[in-house]
Amino acid sequence: MVISLFCARVNVLLLLLALCSPCKFIQSPMDFGPLSFLQKTSTACVDFGRILFNSPSAVLRPQSSEDISLLLSFLSSSSFSRVTVAARGAGHSIHGQAQALDGIVIEMDALPSNIEIHKKGEGVVGVSYADVSGGALWIELLHESLKHGLAPRSWTDYLYLSVGGTLSIGGISGQTFKHGPQISNVLQLDVVTGKGKLVTCTPTKSPELFFAVLGGLGQFGIITRARILLQDAPEKVKWVRAFYDDFDTFTSDQELLISMPELVDYVEGFVVLNEQFLHGSSTAFPTHLDFTPEFHSNGSSNVYYCIEFAVHDDGSKNASTEEVVEEIARRMSHLPSHLYGAEVSYYDFLNRVRMEEMSLRSVGLWEVPHPWLNMFVPKSGIKAFRDLLLETISPDEFAGPILLYPLLRDKWDTNTSVVLPDAAGGAAEDERVLYIVGVLRSANPASCTAECLRDLLRLNRGIADAASAPGIGAKQYIPHHPSPSHWREHFGRRWERLAARKARFDPLGILAPGHGIFPRISSASSSSSSSSSL
Template sequence: MEFAIFCTKVNILIIIIALCSPCKFIQSPIDFGPPNMLQAKNTLSLDFGRIIFDSPSAVLRPQSPEDISLLLTSLFASSFSKVTVAARGAGHSIRGQAQALDGIVIEMDSIPSNIYIHKRGHDEEGFSYADVSGGAMWIELLEESLKFGLSPRSWTDYLYLSIGGTLSNGGISGQTFKHGPQISNVLQLDVVTGKGDLITCSPTKSSELFYAVLGGLGQFGIITRARILLQEAPQKVKWVRAFYDDFDAFTMDQELLISMPDLVDYLEGFIIPNEPSLLSSSIAFPAHLDSMPPFLSEGGSSKVYYCIEFAVYDFQVRDTNVEQVVEKITSQMSYKAPFIYSVEVSYFDFLNRVSMEEISLRSRGLWEVPHPWLNMFVPKSGIKEFKCLLMDNIAVNEFEGPILIYPLLRDKWHTNTSIVLPQASTCSEEDEQVFYIVGVLQSTNPASCSAQCLDGILRRNRRIVEAASTEKIGAKQYLPHHPSLMHWHNHFGRHWNRFVAHKNLFDPLGILAPGQGIFSRIHASTL
């Protein structure tokens, strides 16, 4: 069954008839649009991960949230349809999460971005905020908000992701320890549920839907508009990198820096297993590294290093000396002298730093390749053991790509959202507040890594997940992918019943987000 949907109500009704018809009515793609739509449909079986390739039967390019509502209302009303629907933003998923095998993929970027900035003066009540379409990208919101001297508080490292996509997962970066994830910086949402209901929700209006959708993996509704909290944007950023050869010193300094939110505005860290990894992670850092840590020890074996990356925002306020702030911070750190570097860049260039790495990877043919990434939330109590587990399972000399590792604070995350955080089994109340994100962001070059090689990396990642998910470490996947319902049940743990209850309330037929592999599609007649 191959056809494409365009954004008129007539075409939506035609496709619903075609998909739901017991006689399996089939149409050609060119009957509903130009011939290149077939290529577009095939493209939607791809994502950034390039690991799963589930092709949809149809593509919807809506012009308004009402088009999405009409589609889902009709599918929900059908007593015999088993069609599923996935919303696709920028296509940056890793394991087919935004794909719908033989179903319908909704291209969210076809809805006009419609970014509206609401700036409040110092003498006015309330917050500055932006109303923005769910399919718009964060880079678009940044560019528009900066015209007003404003910016969202919390980011992802890569800005060419959709608003709705990151809010469905969490949205984290180096500002998360200070302002929380992106899902903690949302004031209001417009959501189309699996029943087709178009609902405006907030912490005080339809709050159960609001919190369920945030971090909900697309299971309960499609975000069509978000109201994002804004703050004053700095002019420049002082960007610092310091290197370590001792993991304990590295993590102690990271935890020191997140205890200074009045001084530090951004904090991330890296495990650097080899010299190419250092070079690839330094592409966006515009400083000449006139000396580098010696990656080969005297005995000839490879040495692993660690890097703390932090930033201080410069608002160009006369009574604030950014250099003195940086000196106050670094004087308390225990980095490996003399390996510390600093640069001053514009705020926009700092936030958009990963785009330079994208350009480099594209030039080397390493962007549109499989990305068997692994992201884990790890309690502070288990981070050292997890590091050992990770380093025991990767080929240090051959690994290509960054390994992110930096601490977050639990009290910056709303507990009512759907996201799952790790629970340390035995630690003090103070330690329980700290957990780490570890991102193993590996690229595989098909010229040197065959399908068998890629499968081996995926099996390695699964072994790490299984070992790290035990009570001894207590880790949880971020951007999760699990092979079975049992694994999903274990992932959500004590929150599983709440997650199921929300599914039954907002998408009882299991129409939405089939690529996550959590729930099965059911007939309306079985309810």
């Protein structure tokens, strides 16, 4: 055991010597004892955004958490000050957040999935839960949990994302108003800190690390395993859409829906810029509907809005889903005759974006640049943010959905690392509501050149800066900032806590360099004042 560990450390040393050579990468695949390093691959420098392409010097495909721990332990105790490490799940980042220029990328999908489902009453925990690898995809967890009639409570719209990846961001969808984000539905985590320590943590056991890594952008540790809260899964879902030509009515009805969690299980919404946008693949409904609205209104705007909500057929309600939808619809103020519904399986509803993906792949429009912008917007600033968007977006040129729907502030644990906008100081109920707005643009290389893409990124930066200023007071979700000073501004009064957590769990700044929040420092110049064993 001692000899094996010694050999592994020597081999890692040889690897790092190679990393620091003029070649900058391993020339051929090499087996370093328990660590399987490969030469740099195209996937390690490519993400969904297709905006940045930072090549690592090496890629680690770990077979266990101990492999990751060994690597980070060596880096944190060595003098190789230039080497950084990024964990890559499904590679769905936008701005190179899972990349490590001349560093090491850990491909988390190499970890064995080993999804274990525990029904309520089977253990000491009085709830149903799943233990799942941080590199497993949510779609894999869904497949396995449904075999037991169970499913996670909170989702993202797209399920082909890694568990560790979304827990490092937040994880939101139309269920967030009811169950909170994915990071509010975690019972336990296995984490490898930047020091290489492998820690099992919960809200009461090593709580500082637990809350730091949730929404922590990979800055404090790498999630190798998570315990996810489960609930009984419905068999079917009534999926409904209602249309509006007035923004205030649209948002008022969305807030009405999230005030009825006993009836409604999912609420989202999107902006309809034009008729082609409505019938495009990114907003297509799962059943044929002869919906041909007249794109004009009594006002000057030709913009429409759509609320999308769902009711689960799970036996928990005192009426059929049809009756529940009728009851809900009577309270809404949508356009007359513009409410449509379809009954689908629970699996098909959750996996709805996969169909859109397949459609876009078929015409070569999936693997294109995605200059996305996601913002948390206080309720008090949502109309001003809508106006800002419509002033800067051309309906004829925009390609992709614009999501806009409400969340509830009290469903987010303030101990996590996620930054929400400060409450505006209005009525208590108004302070409770905030909105997520996703400007999910695609840039087709056939019509958008490199200069065009740069213009779109500058446009996003301008929108984000304007929205973050007083008057709107928004914050980025899945944040991207150009400098450490911008990051300080983003975290605001939470910066000191973030910096203290970084100093405790990753004092050398080894982890997640793609964000550009903290610089990588050498072990010789780092402070040794922390007494924590983590």
